[in-house]
Amino acid sequence: MMLGSLAGNCGPAHAAGNKPDFQDTHTSYARAAIDRLVSQGIAAGTTEHLFEPKKAVTRAEFASFAIRLLGLKPVNNSINPYGDVSAKAWYYGNVAAMTNVSLLEGKGQRLFRPNASITREEAAALIARMLKQRPVELNNLSDTYTDAAEISTWAQPYVQTVHKLCLMRGSDGLFRPGDQVTREEAAVMLDAILQKNAWAAQFKQKQAHGIQLGWQYNSSTAEFMKQVQQSPVNTLVPRWFFLNGDMSVSNHVNSTLISWASRTDRKLWPLLGNRSNKETTHQMLSSSANREAVVKQVTSFVKTYKLGGINVDFENVDPSDREGFTAFVTSLTNALHKLGAVVSVDVSPNLGTDWTAAFDYVKLAEISDYMVLMSYEEHWSGDPKPGSVASLPWVKRALVSMLTEVANDKTILALPLYTRDWSMASPETASWDITLGEQAIRAAAAGSRIQWDTRLSQYRVNYTAAHAAREIWAEDSRSLSAKVLMSSEQNIAGLAYWYMGGETADVWNAITNAMRFNSYIF
Incomplete structure (x- = not known):
């Protein structure tokens, strides 16, 4: 029995389906596992007729096997996590995908060493993380393996965990932590996961995304539809309705988008905005007659165009209009509910400033159907201090704070598909917003320096232009994945994206x- 094979009462293997015809696996103890994994597209031979079962599996190969087993998609990150992994390598998308969800770790700052073999203790750690297992810290590992003292301290809890789960069992009382994992051993380890029917079923189930809301901005209808098609977005927010100074509501409805959304x-849920005009907004909110006039117009639009809802985006609202805004949302929601439509309200993180003083989060949450937390502008345009638009710690604090006032199933977290290129000398006047595509170009340019900031869960990109230092706190597949993983743990209603078209194509696979x-529940 080879290391990594099952032992004891860990359960029988499933019957193999259609078997690949490898010339070199007939005598391998792992033949059945190899056949199952290859048949399911999880593992692959080194050639059409060779598997090379005794060959050491590389870190890149193991990552590729693992990503396929988990049912995840390759992600060709626009910012390469590693300096020694070519974006053209066949395994790049697999390695990046595993890194995005924090399953893989490098071998130092921006080093992965893809062609190095993976050791048994490294494999134990990866498998435990894949199954979201909290490592078991026990002091009796020496009772299990006579070579327990050779297992690295950091790896001991992981080895104990996979042993307990019957996923890795040694032979002759040895674990051999530093031994290279062979391709046949890797097949047995991963196949053992599939022997757990409850686990295997989840890898194939259809994914539910919840609400995925995308705002249209600076794009034509045709461009917006194409952007949505390439994403998981299922709720469209075109910028169609705006409050005017005469209390009319401008109507920019596009019938093509209505038909396409239906098909x-x-x-x-078209946007109803105030263009951040504090005076016009006060004129409307401070008058019950004006509020009702606007509600009547919007209700008519919803009825005429058979809209599913309205997204209220009022910004720069005077604190004195707090009661008026609550009254307006109440009236609008009551009117739209009669038509079967919903109301979502966009709000910034409640940081105790005048910017959010007009929003009564508790009452608005009770009244409306959804609250959309715009979790960006941690450091804003014109900020004298440069920094992240939306670092993970800041976004998490904002969301957790909101959930003390708003129900989880009414909360939508909005993520940025843009960032800011900062001048380190004159951040207030010489900084500007950029798309993720523009960011990727700067990050890839000669002379740019990239470093992953573990605390912020973001890359920091430094470069020099016109002899002046500049810095970008990057938003990319990896940083966005960290925010999605965090928010998913809060069981919220869904996600939103400002704005469609600002992204690079890779972010959608990363997010899904x-x-x-x-x-997954293991």
Whole structure:
């Protein structure tokens, strides 16, 4: 029996299905496991007729086997996590995908060493993380393996965990932690996970995304539809309705988008905005007659165009209009509910400033259907101090704080698909917003320096332009995955994205991977 094979009462293997025809696996103890994994597209031979079962499996190969087993998609990150992994390598998307959901760790700052073999203790740690297992810290590992003293201190809890789960069992009382894992051993380890029917079933189940809301901005209808098609977005927010100074509501409805949303089974919650005009907003909110006039117009639009809802985006509202805004949302919600439509309200994190003083989070949450937390602008345009637009600790604090006042199933977390290019010398006047695509170009340029900030869960990109230092706190597949994983643990209603078109194509696979991985229960 080879190391990594099952032992004791760990359960029988499933019957193999259609078997690949490898010339070199007929005498392998792992033949059945190899056949099952290859048949399911999880593992692959080194050639059409060779598997090379005794060959050491590389870190890149193991990552590729693991990502396929978990049912996750490759992600071609626009910012490469590792300096020694080519973006053109066949395994790049698999390694990046595993890194995004924090299953893989490098071998130092931006080093992965893809062609190095993986050791048995490293494999134990990876498998435990794949199954979201909290490592078991016991002092009796020496009772299990006579070579327990050779197992690295950091790896001991992981080895104990996979042993307890019957996923890795040594032979002759030895674990051999530093031994290279062979391709046949890797097959047995991963196949053992699939022997747990409750686990295996989850890898194939259809994924539920909840609400996935996308705002249209600076794009035509055709561009917006294409952006949505490439994403998991199921709730469209075009910028159609705006409050005017004469208390009319401008109407920019596009019939093509209405028809397309209906055909593709997507919801339409057009935006009702105030263009951040404090004076016009006060004029409306401070008058019950004006409030009702606006509600009547919006209700008519919803009825005429058979809209699924309205997304209220009022910003720069005077604190004195707090009661008026609550009254307006109350009236609008009551009117739209009669039509079967919903109301979502966009709010910034409640940091105790005048910017959010007009919003009574508790009452608005009780009245409306959803509250959309715009979790960005931690450091804003014109901020004298440069920094992240939305670092993970800040976003988490904002969300956790909101959930003390708003029910989880009414909360939608909005994530940024933009960032800011900061001047370190003149951040207030010489900094500007950039898309994630523009960010990727700067990060890849000669002379740019990239470092992952573990505390913020973001890359920091430094470069020099016109002899001046500049810095970007990057939003990319990896940073967004961290935020999605965090928010998924809060069981909220869904996610929103400001704005569609600001992203690079890779972020969507990264986001859906994070949602899928978080849904697994082992």
